[in-house]
Amino acid sequence: MRIAMPSEKGMIYQHFGQATEFTVYEVEAELIKNKEFIPVEGPGDEALANFLTLHSVNIVICGNIGSSVKSALRAKRIELIPGITGTADDAIVKYLSGEKMGNPDMECVHQQEEEHNHQYEHH
Numbered sequence: 021m022r023i024a025m026p027s028e029k030g031m032i033y034q035h036f037g038q039a040t041e042f043t044v045y046e047v048e049a050e051l052i053k054n055k056e057f058i059p060v061e062g063p064g065d066e067a068l069a070n071f072l073t074l075h076s077v078n079i080v081i082c083g084n085i086g087s088s089v090k091s092a093l094r095a096k097r098i099e100l101i102p103g104i105t106g107t108a109d110d111a112i113v114k115y116l117s118g119e120k121m122g123n124p125d126m127e128c129v130h131q132q133e134e135e136h137n138h139q140y141e142h143h
Contacts, residue, residue, distance in 0.1 A: 022044055022076050024042045024045075024081075025080070027042060027057070027108045028040070028041065031108070032081070032104055032108055034083035035084060036084060036085040036102075041057055042072070042077075043108040044056050044058055044077065065086070066092055073096045078099060079098065079101065080093060081104050081108075081111050081121075082100070083102070085100070102122055102123060104121060104122055
């Protein structure tokens with residue numbers, strides 16, 4: 021099983037649609053076999069869903085996520101656990117220990133506005 025998290029400097033990146041990197045854990049029999057950092061290859065909801073499918077991701081653990089990305093992941097049959105903060109390493113440990121986590125109703129309703137403001141912060 022492969023579990024991915026949008027990340028930046030080891031932390032779960034809170035704006036899924038703007039993620040530039042994913043931490044991907046290879047898990048077998050509830051043990052982490054491998055951890056890698058994979059840069060995102062293209063922007064957009066469908067591109068992110070395709071990127072995760074290309075890298076054989078089964079589960080995504082993330083912070084805030086918009087409804088269109090949720091739909092794109094659902095269409096690819098990728099399980100989603102939104103509403104998570106903190107480090108990617110802490111999140112994977114909690115997930116593998118069976119701890120209840122996330123908020124399935126978490127949705128970024130101001131995604132476009134945040135993206136707009138976020139773009140100006142970087143220029």
